[in-house]
Amino acid sequence: MMRSLRWRLILGISVTTMLVLLIANTSIYLLLSQRVRAEFDAALTTRLGSLDTLIEQTDESIVVHFDDRPMPEFTRSWRPEYFQVWDDRNAVIARSRRLGESDLPQLRGTRHTPSFQNLQLKDGRSGRAAGIQFLPHVKGEQILEQPEDPAMRDRLEDIDEVDFTNRHLVTLVVARDTRDLDQTLTRLIWVLLMSGAAATIAICGILSWLVTQHMHPLHSLSRQIDRVNESQLDAQFELPDAPAELQPVVHQLNELLMRLDAAFLREKTLTANIAHELRTPLAGIRTTLEVADRRNRDVEEYRHCIRRCLAICHETEAVVSTLLALARGDCGPPEECEDFVDVSHVLQTTWQQITEIQNRPDLLVSWNCDDRLVLRTDPNRFRVVICNLLNNAASYTNADGDLRIHTSLRDDGLCIQIINSGCAVPAEQVSQVFERFWRGDRARAATGIHAGLGLALCKQIVGFLSGQISAGIESGRFLVTLSFPREHVEVLESTDCGLTS
Numbered sequence: 001m002m003r004s005l006r007w008r009l010i011l012g013i014s015v016t017t018m019l020v021l022l023i024a025n026t027s028i029y030l031l032l033s034q035r036v037r038a039e040f041d042a043a044l045t046t047r048l049g050s051l052d053t054l055i056e057q058t059d060e061s062i063v064v065h066f067d068d069r070p071m072p073e074f075t076r077s078w079r080p081e082y083f084q085v086w087d088d089r090n091a092v093i094a095r096s097r098r099l100g101e102s103d104l105p106q107l108r109g110t111r112h113t114p115s116f117q118n119l120q121l122k123d124g125r126s127g128r129a130a131g132i133q134f135l136p137h138v139k140g141e142q143i144l145e146q147p148e149d150p151a152m153r154d155r156l157e158d159i160d161e162v163d164f165t166n167r168h169l170v171t172l173v174v175a176r177d178t179r180d181l182d183q184t185l186t187r188l189i190w191v192l193l194m195s196g197a198a199a200t201i202a203i204c205g206i207l208s209w210l211v212t213q214h215m216h217p218l219h220s221l222s223r224q225i226d227r228v229n230e231s232q233l234d235a236q237f238e239l240p241d242a243p244a245e246l247q248p249v250v251h252q253l254n255e256l257l258m259r260l261d262a263a264f265l266r267e268k269t270l271t272a273n274i275a276h277e278l279r280t281p282l283a284g285i286r287t288t289l290e291v292a293d294r295r296n297r298d299v300e301e302y303r304h305c306i307r308r309c310l311a312i313c314h315e316t317e318a319v320v321s322t323l324l325a326l327a328r329g330d331c332g333p334p335e336e337c338e339d340f341v342d343v344s345h346v347l348q349t350t351w352q353q354i355t356e357i358q359n360r361p362d363l364l365v366s367w368n369c370d371d372r373l374v375l376r377t378d379p380n381r382f383r384v385v386i387c388n389l390l391n392n393a394a395s396y397t398n399a400d401g402d403l404r405i406h407t408s409l410r411d412d413g414l415c416i417q418i419i420n421s422g423c424a425v426p427a428e429q430v431s432q433v434f435e436r437f438w439r440g441d442r443a444r445a446a447t448g449i450h451a452g453l454g455l456a457l458c459k460q461i462v463g464f465l466s467g468q469i470s471a472g473i474e475s476g477r478f479l480v481t482l483s484f485p486r487e488h489v490e491v492l493e494s495t496d497c498g499l500t501s
Contacts, residue, residue: 107131398422
């Protein structure tokens with residue numbers, strides 16, 4: 001299940017949502033709880049303000065007017081509030097009757113900033129106390145001025161003409177339970193938890209539905225892929241309502257199908273071409289042997305028959321060897337053995353070997369080679385390329401035709417051109433000359449001699465040698481151009497070679 005994209009999306013977004021809601025709800029709780037506690041403390045401060053006005057000093061005694069006539073909140077039996085008053089000698093002046101012999105903590109804050117403390121009340125309830133220390137009101141005092149010091153102004157509430165050196169500081173503390181406060185905060189916690197859980201469940205449900213809806217294009221694509229087999233590689237995947245992120249995937253899949261279709265087509269064509277190329281020499285061998293078997297012949301005739309069969313076998317072996325070389329190349333580039341090759345020397349020596357084999361004295365060969373050019377490459381594979389190109393040119397050049405071989409150093413590197421007359425390839429088919437088993441003569445008259453593999457092998461090897469090969473038609477002549485990078489070329493001091501034969 002966890003490998004499913006759908007469940008990964010739902011789980012990832014759900015966990016993220018829960019974390020965000022948890023952080024948000026925690027922040028809300030902290031802010032609201034701080035606000036509620038501040039209001040609770042403000043209520044205690046108000047109670048202190050209403051009680052300290054009822055404490056008065058007469059002569060040297062402190063009178064607590066609300067002690068004789070206590071307020072209902074201090075006398076009730078259910079959730080009573082408490083107060084306690086001390087003088088400056090820490091002697092208890094008054095206390096709530098419900099407090100009994102218990103004492104509240106002495107908190108000596110000021111009227112502006114009372115002191116607060118959480119505590120456990122007499123009956124075990126959780127509570128909170130607030131306390132101030134102040135100079136009680138003295139009857140008959142007259143205000144003259146206020147001191148600049150806020151602390152003195154708070155302690156000495158009134159300054160008059162009478163001598164009040166015997167005024168005493170009084171500490172007043174009130175306490176009440178925090179049940180309502182705790183219930184409010186608990187209710188707030190539950191509200192935030194339930195709302196967060198409900199929001200998470202709702203988001204997960206909506207998200208699951210949305211992900212399911214938006215996964216439909218993937219399911220549709222999966223069904224289309226499942227219906228494709230080797231006989232339907234020309235099919236195209238279509239997702240008109242797919243999101244933009246899926247469109248490149250669909251496009252690449254269609255490109256892949258096109259490449260697979262082309263590969264299967266090449267395989268079928270290759271199989272047919274191989275069968276055709278092998279059928280001709282096998283038919284030649286069979287025909288030769290059948291003719292020889294019809295009657296008794298002399299030794300020389302049998303030898304001629306054997307030589308003819310051997311020649312056909314050699315030609316067939318050459319085709320098979322070329323196919324094996326192409327197959328090895330398809331498996332990956334071979335290991336290169338680089339060395340410096342004299343380009344002009346390789347061209348001339350290879351051409352001499354070909355002329356000895358093909359015996360074409362009618363050809364007019366024009367050389368325009370720079371014998372200073374040295375190429376850093378694999379010598380053996382480079383010779384294979386040159387041999388195939390020159391052999392192809394010699395084979396297809398018309399009688400009394402001409403062949404031109406040029407080498408030059410350009411800005412982008414070494415350029416080798418082989419141009420032959422008698423081109424029978426239509427201009428629109430030039431791009432096909434490097435395909436396997438392709439030949440210019442549609443009648444395939446040279447079957448068994450030319451298999452149409454030489455240029456394909458050249459293109460493969462040149463690619464391994466970091467070069468490029470191209471073909472074209474120039475003024476009715478067939479032109480093959482080899483190019484190698486400039487960094488693979490060295491220029492030596494020598495004289496140009498301009499030979500004509």
